Amino acid sequence: MASQTQLSVVSNNISNAATPGYSREAVVLEVNSPGSKTGMNSAVGQGVMVTGITRRYDALLQNQINLAQQDYGRSNTLSQYLSSIDQLFNEAQDIGLAGPLNDFFNAWQEVANNPQGLTERNLLLQKADILISSAQQLEQGITDSIGHVNTNITSDTDQINDLASRIALLNGQITQMESGSSVASAIQLRDKRDQALKELNNLIETSSWEDPNNGAITVTVGQRNLVSANNTNTLTATYTSSGSYDLKLDGLNITSKISKGEMGGLLTVQENLKTDLHDLRKLVASLTNQVNLQHVQGYDLDGNAGTNFFDPLQLTVVKNAATTSLTATITDNSLLTLDEYAVGFVDDGSGGFNYQITNSATGAVKTSGAYNPAGTTVNLEGIRFVLSGAVTAEDNFTVSPLTSAIQDFERNLTDPRHIAASSGAATIPGNNANALAIADIINTQVSALDSGSLADYYQTLIGQIGGQSKTASDNLTFANNFLNQLTSKRDSISGVNMDEEAADLIRFQRSFQAAARVLDVADKLFQTLLNL
Amino acid sequence: MRITSNIFYDHISQGLMENLKELDSLSTKISTGKKINKPSDDILGTLKTLDYKLTISQNNQGQQNIIAANNYLNFASTVLTQVSSSISNLKKTILKTDGTSQDQTYYSQLVATLRDSLLDLSNSIYLNTYVFSGTLSDQESYSYDAATHSYLYQGNNQQVSISIGPGNTLNSLNIVGSSPNSTTITPFGYTLAAADTVNLPSGSSAVLTPDILTNPNATTVNVAITDSQANVDNFSFSNVIDVANLISHAWAQEDVDGTALTGSQAQDRLETLSGVLDQFQNQLLTVQGQIGINQAQLNDQKIKLTSNTTAQQNNISNIMDADMDETIVSLQKISTNLNALRAASSKILSQSLFDFLQ
Numbered sequence: 001m002a003s004q005t006q007l008s009v010v011s012n013n014i015s016n017a018a019t020p021g022y023s024r025e026a027v028v029l030e031v032n033s034p035g036s037k038t039g040m041n042s043a044v045g046q047g048v049m050v051t052g053i054t055r056r057y058d059a060l061l062q063n064q065i066n067l068a069q070q071d072y073g074r075s076n077t078l079s080q081y082l083s084s085i086d087q088l089f090n091e092a093q094d095i096g097l098a099g100p101l102n103d104f105f106n107a108w109q110e111v112a113n114n115p116q117g118l119t120e121r122n123l124l125l126q127k128a129d130i131l132i133s134s135a136q137q138l139e140q141g142i143t144d145s146i147g148h149v150n151t152n153i154t155s156d157t158d159q160i161n162d163l164a165s166r167i168a169l170l171n172g173q174i175t176q177m178e179s180g181s182s183v184a185s186a187i188q189l190r191d192k193r194d195q196a197l198k199e200l201n202n203l204i205e206t207s208s209w210e211d212p213n214n215g216a217i218t219v220t221v222g223q224r225n226l227v228s229a230n231n232t233n234t235l236t237a238t239y240t241s242s243g244s245y246d247l248k249l250d251g252l253n254i255t256s257k258i259s260k261g262e263m264g265g266l267l268t269v270q271e272n273l274k275t276d277l278h279d280l281r282k283l284v285a286s287l288t289n290q291v292n293l294q295h296v297q298g299y300d301l302d303g304n305a306g307t308n309f310f311d312p313l314q315l316t317v318v319k320n321a322a323t324t325s326l327t328a329t330i331t332d333n334s335l336l337t338l339d340e341y342a343v344g345f346v347d348d349g350s351g352g353f354n355y356q357i358t359n360s361a362t363g364a365v366k367t368s369g370a371y372n373p374a375g376t377t378v379n380l381e382g383i384r385f386v387l388s389g390a391v392t393a394e395d396n397f398t399v400s401p402l403t404s405a406i407q408d409f410e411r412n413l414t415d416p417r418h419i420a421a422s423s424g425a426a427t428i429p430g431n432n433a434n435a436l437a438i439a440d441i442i443n444t445q446v447s448a449l450d451s452g453s454l455a456d457y458y459q460t461l462i463g464q465i466g467g468q469s470k471t472a473s474d475n476l477t478f479a480n481n482f483l484n485q486l487t488s489k490r491d492s493i494s495g496v497n498m499d500e501e502a503a504d505l506i507r508f509q510r511s512f513q514a515a516a517r518v519l520d521v522a523d524k525l526f527q528t529l530l531n532l
Numbered sequence: 533m534r535i536t537s538n539i540f541y542d543h544i545s546q547g548l549m550e551n552l553k554e555l556d557s558l559s560t561k562i563s564t565g566k567k568i569n570k571p572s573d574d575i576l577g578t579l580k581t582l583d584y585k586l587t588i589s590q591n592n593q594g595q596q597n598i599i600a601a602n603n604y605l606n607f608a609s610t611v612l613t614q615v616s617s618s619i620s621n622l623k624k625t626i627l628k629t630d631g632t633s634q635d636q637t638y639y640s641q642l643v644a645t646l647r648d649s650l651l652d653l654s655n656s657i658y659l660n661t662y663v664f665s666g667t668l669s670d671q672e673s674y675s676y677d678a679a680t681h682s683y684l685y686q687g688n689n690q691q692v693s694i695s696i697g698p699g700n701t702l703n704s705l706n707i708v709g710s711s712p713n714s715t716t717i718t719p720f721g722y723t724l725a726a727a728d729t730v731n732l733p734s735g736s737s738a739v740l741t742p743d744i745l746t747n748p749n750a751t752t753v754n755v756a757i758t759d760s761q762a763n764v765d766n767f768s769f770s771n772v773i774d775v776a777n778l779i780s781h782a783w784a785q786e787d788v789d790g791t792a793l794t795g796s797q798a799q800d801r802l803e804t805l806s807g808v809l810d811q812f813q814n815q816l817l818t819v820q821g822q823i824g825i826n827q828a829q830l831n832d833q834k835i836k837l838t839s840n841t842t843a844q845q846n847n848i849s850n851i852m853d854a855d856m857d858e859t860i861v862s863l864q865k866i867s868t869n870l871n872a873l874r875a876a877s878s879k880i881l882s883q884s885l886f887d888f889l890q
Contacts, residue, residue, distance in 0.1 A: 092566065102586060106592075109596075109695050112597075112695065422667070427690050429661075430661060430665070431667040432694070463571075491538045492534045492535065496536055496537060502889060
């Protein structure tokens with residue numbers, strides 16, 4: 001019987017040699033004690049008995065693999081998304097904005113060379129269109145990636161909840177089985193649970209520990225229980241007005257605590273992409289503003305004062321939670337800092353409220369003052385904020401000149417004659433001073449761009465994107481190698497070696513044959529006795 | 533360490549994957565000829581390349597601007613050479629006369645032809661723009677004003693600058709026809725800073741007085757000729773076409789409005805204007821010299837830009853271009869590794885104790 005069991009276990013090992021997460025099993029044999037026999041009989045053994053089936057398993061190693069899996073999940077996700085953005089801005093292959101940007105400003109020099117030439121003017125408009133479509137394609141590429149990230153956050157949330165349910169179910173089954181005597185069945189369930197936990201760790205950063213009393217594991221995410229015994233809490237992903245997702249577990253927002261696993265990678269990618277998008281929009285907004293500010297100082301071929309070359313920047317007001325109303329309009333483009341603002345309210349301690357306008361990026365308070373519900377007007381950095389209506393302390397808005405900077409990036413001029421190349425109405429058409437001034441904008445330092453030029457700022461953006469991709473790629477290589485090493489180590493302990501199993505197969509077969517032979521001899525001896 | 537079947541599979545699979553990744557990377561380098569194929573391959577290299585490319589783009593545009601400027605200056609220089617030739621011919625008519633009435637009519641007509649030629653030259657058009665009109669390049673430089681019987685400058689004295697490479701500008705590219713500013717030498721307008729007296733062979737003297745108020749875009753020169761006792765003639769001009777017109781009418785012994793002149797008045801005018809023509813020739817030489825200086829600057833700048841562009845292209849090449857010999861050797865090495873791994877894998881994976889069990 002023992003040999004049969006051994007052969008069954010070998011057979012199971014061979015069958016599951018390629019099953020992910022399977023741990024090699026072995027039969028635990030013990031000498032069958034003579035029991036209550038006395039005298040000579042007590043020295044004769046009673047054969048062998050199977051006391052259990054164990055799996056070759058190292059809990060510490062498995063825990064290390066789970067942690068490495070979290071790193072791998074994060075790195076793999078980061079590398080996957082950031083390398084696609086790296087390709088989107090692949091200036092090494094002349095893909096990106098540098099070419100169209102240079103061509104646009106070179107076209108202004110062509111206009112300066114022949115200010116009254118309609119050919120040069122039409123060429124400039126074409127170059128402007130190419131610049132616009134290039135910027136819009138880049139924005140589309142990033143927003144598509146953000147959309148894909150968002151989709152994956154929700155699908156990963158579903159997968160995490162599915163895996164949590166599976167682990168809870170396995171917890172229940174393991175507890176039930178191990179409370180009885182069917183040890184062998186629980187081993188396979190534990191393998192399944194380990195595999196599910198590994199998959200979960202690939203998705204999200206978890207901590208887990210086993211209750212020695214019942215064999216159930218508790219899994220926490222962001223210091224909240226995801227799985228406890230056979231119970232689960234549902235992880236939810238809620239889209240916020242700021243364009244990102246909040247992860248909530250057991251009623252608490254745990255987003256900031258998730259940094260590893262695929263989910264941690266997705267949340268980081270989302271932030272990286274939002275930063276890249278913000279910087280790209282800032283570049284385009286600055287370009288729009290600088291060109292428009294200079295263009296309106298010039299005169300067109302008919303002696304008329306220049307109008308905006310591009311459609312002017314528009315403010316986007318997002319009402320996060322507010323009973324008040326806010327309108328924001330640009331009053332002076334030359335004063336714009338291209339910062340984004342958060343408008344909120346603070347209780348003044350005497351039954352009223354003070355408004356407070358802060359820089360969204362730095363959190364620095366730009367201005368504040370007493371709020372009048374009948375109407376409060378604030379002029380700040382070229383923007384007029386008009387607030388009115390009843391207010392609560394939760395009311396807040398975000399005001400951005402960047403959100404629609406690329407979406408609204410369009411050419412305002414349609415007639416090439418309206419290009420204001422001249423710096424004076426009386427000196428048209430040969431005056432090219434304004435065209436030269438606009439052509440020089442690409443190298444002009446702009447305070448809104450951290451006192452860098454458009455070219456400098458774009459280079460910084462490329463460096464940032466390349467750096468993100470390079471770091472992600474290096475981290476992935478490291479995480480992958482580390483995980484592979486740990487997996488090899490685990491395989492050296494828990495994996496199935498077919499040669500070993502083949503040897504065992506022969507050994508146990510021989511053992512079975514020998515046992516059968518003993519039975520045969522015993523049978524013959526018994527027959528001899530009967531034939532006396 | 534215990535070796536299991538999965539370890540073999542995993543190691544072989546990882547080894548194949550690494551080698552294939554390297555093979556892909558090398559084949560990309562060979563197909564593009566570049567060792568940097570995306571920013572993350574070499575961030576610093578990409579940023580430097582981006583900077584070099586911007587410089588090259590601006591250099592190329594600067595060279596385009598230089599070509600355009602050189603073409604303009606060549607055209608202007610050619611026109612001014614013709615103007616100089618016309619002025620020489622004008623001067624010759626004054627020097628060659630023998631004073632017969634037949635000569636006077638002939639020279640009057642000849643000078644009128646030269647005057648019209650000068651007018652045409654002053655209104656030369658290059659790329660649909662009037663070359664000598666300042667920034668009012670859609671207007672003729674000079675046109676005849678019947679009310680004053682003179683040729684008036686229609687342009688302005690605005691100078692045009694062009695960019696000739698990153699951070700480099702050529703100021704005063706264009707040649708303005710006329711200027712009220714006596715420090716600006718122009719080819720057609722007369723430049724006179726202060727009153728000047730010319731002693732004539734007849735014993736009379738001509739006083740040339742600058743007037744910058746009558747015409748805002750030109751220096752009008754009022755000429756008063758006096759003999760030993762009294763003023764005998766007055767006339768004025770502001771440009772070489774006016775001068776040609778005065779000479780033409782002087783040959784016909786009349787003022788520009790048709791009023792008759794005495795023979796001595798006409799002769800004094802011719803003598804006075806002969807000196808003025810010399811001044812115009814000097815002005816043309818100065819302007820041609822300025823054109824030459826500008827062209828020299830442009831050519832110098834063009835050489836600098838070409839040299840700079842070559843240097844930047846070399847920099848890009850050093851950063852971006854793959855060393856093909858090295859890449860091909862690496863490719864060969866990886867191919868050999870890959871083939872060895874495949875052969876070894878095939879042997880390792882195909883062997884099992886089960887194969888030997890009967």
